[in-house]
Amino acid sequence: MKTWSRVAWGFGLLVVCGVAVVGALNVQDETNVKTTAAFAPSDSLIERGAYLARAGNCMTCHTARGGASYAGGLGMATPFGIVYTSNLTPDANTGIGNWSSAHFWRAMHNGRSKDGRLLYPAFPYTSYTQITRADSDAIYSFLRSQPAVKQPNRPHSLDFPFNTQAALAVWRALYFRPGVYQLDASRNAEWNQGAYLVNGLGHCSACHAPRDALGGTPDRLALSGGLIPMQNWYAPSLISPHEAGMQQWEIENIVGLLRTGVAPGASVSGPMAAVVTGSTQHLSPPDLKAMASYLKALPAANVPHQVAAVPRLDGAVFNAAAAVKLYEQHCAQCHGANGEGVAGAYPPLAGNRAVTLKSTVNLVQLVLGGGYAPATAGNPRPFGMPPFVLVLSDQEVAGVISHIRASWGNQASAVTPLEVNRIRAGQAK
Amino acid sequence: MKMTRLRSLACHLAAPAFFICSVLIACTTMARAAAPFEDTMAQRTLACTACHGSQGRAAADGYYPRLAGKPAGYLYHQLLNFREGRRHYGLMTQLIDPLTDAYLLEIAQYFSNLDLPYPAPAPVQAPAEVLRLGQQLVMQGDASRKLPACVQCHGQAMTGVAPHIPGLLGLPRDYLNAQLGAWKAGQRRAHLPDCMNTVVARLSLSDINAVASWIAAQPLPANSRPATALPAWPPGLDTMQCGSAPVSSGSPGSPNLPGLPGLKAQK
Numbered sequence: 001m002k003t004w005s006r007v008a009w010g011f012g013l014l015v016v017c018g019v020a021v022v023g024a025l026n027v028q029d030e031t032n033v034k035t036t037a038a039f040a041p042s043d044s045l046i047e048r049g050a051y052l053a054r055a056g057n058c059m060t061c062h063t064a065r066g067g068a069s070y071a072g073g074l075g076m077a078t079p080f081g082i083v084y085t086s087n088l089t090p091d092a093n094t095g096i097g098n099w100s101s102a103h104f105w106r107a108m109h110n111g112r113s114k115d116g117r118l119l120y121p122a123f124p125y126t127s128y129t130q131i132t133r134a135d136s137d138a139i140y141s142f143l144r145s146q147p148a149v150k151q152p153n154r155p156h157s158l159d160f161p162f163n164t165q166a167a168l169a170v171w172r173a174l175y176f177r178p179g180v181y182q183l184d185a186s187r188n189a190e191w192n193q194g195a196y197l198v199n200g201l202g203h204c205s206a207c208h209a210p211r212d213a214l215g216g217t218p219d220r221l222a223l224s225g226g227l228i229p230m231q232n233w234y235a236p237s238l239i240s241p242h243e244a245g246m247q248q249w250e251i252e253n254i255v256g257l258l259r260t261g262v263a264p265g266a267s268v269s270g271p272m273a274a275v276v277t278g279s280t281q282h283l284s285p286p287d288l289k290a291m292a293s294y295l296k297a298l299p300a301a302n303v304p305h306q307v308a309a310v311p312r313l314d315g316a317v318f319n320a321a322a323a324v325k326l327y328e329q330h331c332a333q334c335h336g337a338n339g340e341g342v343a344g345a346y347p348p349l350a351g352n353r354a355v356t357l358k359s360t361v362n363l364v365q366l367v368l369g370g371g372y373a374p375a376t377a378g379n380p381r382p383f384g385m386p387p388f389v390l391v392l393s394d395q396e397v398a399g400v401i402s403h404i405r406a407s408w409g410n411q412a413s414a415v416t417p418l419e420v421n422r423i424r425a426g427q428a429k
Numbered sequence: 430m431k432m433t434r435l436r437s438l439a440c441h442l443a444a445p446a447f448f449i450c451s452v453l454i455a456c457t458t459m460a461r462a463a464a465p466f467e468d469t470m471a472q473r474t475l476a477c478t479a480c481h482g483s484q485g486r487a488a489a490d491g492y493y494p495r496l497a498g499k500p501a502g503y504l505y506h507q508l509l510n511f512r513e514g515r516r517h518y519g520l521m522t523q524l525i526d527p528l529t530d531a532y533l534l535e536i537a538q539y540f541s542n543l544d545l546p547y548p549a550p551a552p553v554q555a556p557a558e559v560l561r562l563g564q565q566l567v568m569q570g571d572a573s574r575k576l577p578a579c580v581q582c583h584g585q586a587m588t589g590v591a592p593h594i595p596g597l598l599g600l601p602r603d604y605l606n607a608q609l610g611a612w613k614a615g616q617r618r619a620h621l622p623d624c625m626n627t628v629v630a631r632l633s634l635s636d637i638n639a640v641a642s643w644i645a646a647q648p649l650p651a652n653s654r655p656a657t658a659l660p661a662w663p664p665g666l667d668t669m670q671c672g673s674a675p676v677s678s679g680s681p682g683s684p685n686l687p688g689l690p691g692l693k694a695q696k
Contacts, residue, residue: 064514065512065513065514065522066512066513066514066515261527273526273527274526274527276527277527333464334466334475342466345466345468345472369520369523369524370476370479370520370524371476371523371524371527372476372524372525372527372528373527374527374528375527375528375529375531375532380529380531380532381473381532381535382473382527382528382532383472383473383475383476384473384474384475384476384477384524385476386475386476386477386478386479386480387476387479387480387520387523387524389520390480390520391479
């Protein structure tokens with residue numbers, strides 16, 4: 001009996017302590033929202049805010065397809081359910097018309113809504129917390145200058161227990177610490193500006209960092225690549241020389257990729273195309289150069305290239321001769337008989353890291369769905385690839401991809417029809 | 430002697446046969462071997478023609494409609510409708526998602542400017558009374574239901590009216606049925622005010638089938654280009670407002686649409 005009660009007391013104490021710790025971690029660096037500063041933004045502040053909103057790519061998520069800009073309503077599928085983005089227009093009842101700049105800052109810096117609710121990190125405040133109050137105020141001023149749209153926020157559709165504030169508090173205690181970016185005195189101003197943009201508003205880690213089972217990115221700053229949950233696109237590592245590490249690239253080509261969506265031998269696709277169209281193509285040359293310098297200076301990971309241990313042109317998986325024929329029939333016209341591509345139009349396949357990437361989801365996505373490079377001011381009339389989802393079977397897609405991954409000097413593992421089928425069915429592993 | 434003559438005959442025959450075969454083989458190889466890269470719109474739109482048929486002449490299966498020669502404003506609006514969720518086809522939306530309005534307009538103009546012959550319509554497989562109803566609805570409409578005739582907007586020759594209103598001919602019955610059904614189900618929408626939505630709401634499913642069956646059986650007229658002006662609106666019939674095609678009342682169209690500079694009827 002005595003032991004029982006001691007255990008119960010101990011357990012109770014543990015729970016109380018746990019709750020206290022989680023609670024304390026959730027109000028770290030808390031913002032005082034009671035301050036009532038006068039709101040009279042200058043035109044230049046609004047303009048600065050418009051630019052920063054581009055840098056943060058706010059509009060891409062806070063606008064539903066075909067909907068009013070910044071009025072929210074876009075459903076973001078997560079492994080825990082659907083999170084709907086909120087209305088950021090200055091409508092008093094449904095938008096942020098009744099928010100002060102302090103409320104907005106608290107959302108960006110602390111990840112809490114006007115009413116104090118904890119926000120879901122699909123809103124990447126885990127990154128935005130790095131931005132300065134001045135930049136937050138500029139974005140706030142810009143949003144307040146936009147036309148008000150009356151559009152009530154749609155409630156999230158999340159599974160239990162993820163739909164509770166308690167679960168969110170625990171998640172935040174594990175993965176979130178508020179904190180403005182601190183200058184690294186050992187680096188120059190350009191590198192620091194790049195770090196500020198990449199890790200703050202750019203929120204590159206939202207995709208380019210690996211996520212754990214709870215959707216956290218504990219290793220956020222490493223940018224070592226990650227599968228984007230639910231979207232079935234892999235955001236390649238920005239530190240691996242075998243993925244999208246840019247340590248060996250010329251600065252101007254990194255800038256070019258972010259500004260135009262294409263670079264010699266490379267182009268962006270999938271979710272990154274939306275990043276280029278919605279955000280990076282609008283950034284100033286100095287800011288792009290700063291981001292490029294920071295990305296180039298990321299310490300390269302010392303990872304061996306995974307040379308195909310898996311059978312390559314293996315008759316059991318697919319017929320090699322058939323794959324070669326499929327390549328000639330469907331791919332060679334644009335990508336060349338030897339995977340050399342056409343400069344300025346079609347990326348080469350020989351020696352292309354996007355082709356030999358360990359994760360094959362992007363390749364399968366591209367072959368099934370086709371796609372255009374993003375149309376940008378720097379590349380306004382891109383060339384496109386047709387979808388093959390209705391033309392080729394899983395077996396054929398697997399065969400032709402395995403063929404290009406093992407030809408013209410490429411040495412990467414084969415793709416199985418099952419992997420193709422998973423993407424076709426929208427369930428990448 | 431006989432043998433020699435035979436052999437010589439064989440040789441005489443073999444040479445041209447060999448020549449013909451070589452040409453045939455050369456042709457097939459040329460067709461299969463890569464067309465050389467060209468910095469053209471045809472090259473840029475290979476992603477479109479993979480499904481919509483060579484030069485946008487329509488796919489064999491009937492579900493990927495012809496693009497060639499359709500009014501540019503119509504094609505442009507459809508591209509916007511797919512990108513902005515008023516029409517639904519995942520592959521289309523995904524494909525054009527990263528493209529700008531300006532580029533979509535250029536793509537629309539490119540296909541619109543292609544003046545290519547149409548194939549003959551597929552043979553009709555519908556009872557005579559169905560076709561009669563279809564013809565009546567298309568050509569006269571039904572005043573008792575406030576239903577304008579299709580030709581009232583789509584042109585007396587049903588070849589459309591430049592730059593915004595599509596022609597109705599050269600489309601298979603399956604496609605027409607699918608589209609009219611999608612309007613009725615709210616799956617296909619246009620810029621507000623959505624006049625097609627209003628019209629189709631007044632059609633029953635059997636009306637739709639009749640209209641689709643009759644239209645699909647009509648051959649193209651000698652001049653298959655879109656008309657340049659709308660027929661006069663019949664007195665007594667309520668006028669209609671179309672967001673994506675200012676029609677009877679000269680409405681300015683949806684204000685958020687960029688203008689279509691230089692979009693006039695071709696030819």
